[in-house]
Amino acid sequence: MKHSIVIADDDTHVIAALKLLLRSEGYDIQAVTSPQGLLDAIKQREFSLALIDMNYQQDTTSGFEGLALIKAVKAVDNSLPVVVMTGYAGVDIAVQAMLQGADDFVQKPWDNDRLLRVLLTQIRLAESEKKGGQLIEQNNLLMQEVSSANSAIIAESAEMSLVMSQLEKLAASDMNILLTGDNGTGKSMLAEHVHAYSSRNQCAFIAVNMGAISESLFETEMFGHVKGAFTDAKSTRIGRFELAQSGTLFLDEIGNIPLSQQGKLLRVLESHSFEKVGSSKTQQANVRIISATNAPLDELITEGRFRQDLLYRLNTVEIRVPALKERVADIMPLAHYFLIKFGKKYHLESLGFDEKATAALMSYHWPGNIRELSHMVERAIFLRQAELISIEDLGLADHVSSNTACQFDFESATLDEIEKHIISQRLHKHDHKPQETSTSLGLSRSSYYRRLEKYHFKVV
Incomplete structure (x- = not known):
């Protein structure tokens, strides 16, 4: 990756010399001659470092302009490393600059080797700090999701085979996808599958349950915040859009976003940019959006609870995930998968399901879908009385009895x-x-x- 440095100095000869030196080292250079020019530049694009003079047109020795500029830069982008150049008052001004937020300093006339070392060190430190913050946030997300790890994709039924075929074709594109269907049908697992088959699979897959984010925390969760943005903001936080940069952002339970926050999400989807809370710096959002819901979005739009223009941005392609009762051919393969999975987890072996248990699993209507099947098999492993799991172990005896009692005599019926x-x-x-x-x-x-x-x- 080519690092970029923005230089701020009102002396064009200094700028020319720095450009010659730094470009020869492979840096991308942009130069400005005023404090306002620097602030405009860092609001418009990302830089790896800012190299700034301490004195401009108002005076030539005090360094007050430079000190004010450091504070203004940090207000726009607190994570941008700032190296100052001092030509007068030397170390005293440099110390004040460091107290104001500068990361290092060099004196004019500078030593080329020292200048290059300082710049490279600060760029690497900033990269390390940013990656550390991303790792912390990603680890927190993984810890939250570990208890609901996805099952393997089983698609032996015609209904599910069609869905998988559609998704694998869509994975090759960069279109936004809306997954609809009942709770527990595996929509989050399918979103991860699309990411794995996409060109973005070397970057992060970040999932967020939109129904679990309170209205007051929506912006800081999705876009992040800078240190000091509000009372409890004791450190800079990276939001989900930044964590998913160049990867995939999965928005689960999309129908639960408060109406007051939907416009903010729409703006990001339209402009592909956002700002952290407390910062005026615009950041680019290069992410693929996959969203999911079990809510009837058309009804919510009619009721004024969901924005139609947001739906248009989310559902470039809409895929309905069938309920488990619609994909009967997958029931037993899934049941055996869970049997093996939980058997290994708890070190409890079972040979399978007896005939009545198999019949019960196939005839049950599965209101809780795959999630219910998973929980039922997990519980049955502990409750089983023999090597084969029975309908009593599954808790389906009453269901079977009810069905048996309701058998219909077609031969004698009118x-x-x-x-x-x-x-x-x-x-x-x-x-x-x-x-x-x-x-x-x-x-x-x-x-x-x-x-x-x-x-x-x-x-x-």
């Missing part, structure tokens, strides 16, 4: 009884959703409602 039974099954299967239920029965909407009334089903 036509109306058969029709009522089938409608009841379809209502349960489609969660009483009119469109899905009527379509599955091959009925028009009016015919569907007439039958609900005929058989005294609750009309939704």
Whole structure:
């Protein structure tokens, strides 16, 4: 990476000499001749270091302009290393500059070797401090997520195979993706999969649960803050957008963002830039956004609780993740995966599931999806009474008994009884959703409602 240095000095001869020296060492150089010029420059782009003179047009010896400039620079970007050049009053002014926030100093006329050593040292120190801060934040995030580690991707069903095929094609692009579907269907795992298959996979994947961020902390969590930005800001904090730089930012539970904060997120997505809280320095946001929700965003937009323009930015492509009950072919492969996973974790071996347990797992409707299956298998490993896990170990005995008690005798039933039974099954299967239920029965909407009334089903 080529390091950039901004030089501030009102003497064009000094600037020319510094440019010649520093460019020969491979630095990218920008020069300005006034304090305001320096402040404008560091607000517009990133620099590795600022090399500034202590005296400008107002006076030639006091160094007051330089001291004020150091303070102003640190207010814009507290992490930018500042090296000052002193031509008068020597060490006294240098000491004051260090107290004001400068990182080192050189005296005019400078020694080339010492100047180069000072600059390189300060650049490396700043890089190390920034990487340390990023590692701390990333480690904190990993510690928060370790208890909810993702399961392996199993996609033997046609429904899930189609989703995986779509996502692997999208991974090659840089489009924003919105994942929709019920809780517990594995949306965060799929987001990580897209990142792993993308060109950004050598950079960070940062996940954030938007529903867990309070409204008052939204900006500092997402964009970071500088030291002293508010009462408790005792150190500079790196936000999620900066942590995900050049990588992928996964925004889970996107429908839970407070309306008052949605405009701030939209602004970043539109301009690809942001500012830390307490700083006027604009930073670039080169991240790929993958978001997820189980909320009906169209309904939230109608109710005025979610911005439509934000949805347009998030859902360049929308992928619905099927519920577990829709991908029956994946149930037993997932169950065996969890059996092996938790068996190793707890050093408890089990040979598998008996026939009744397998039948129960396949017939259960899984309201909690993959997450529920994972918890059920984990619990059953401890509760099992034999080598094979039974329906009692799974806690599904009541479910099976209920299904058995409700078995229908088609041979002796009347036509109306058969029709009522089938409608009841379809209502349960489609969660009483009119469109899905009527379509599955091959009925028009009016015919569907007439039958609900005929058989005294609750009309939704």
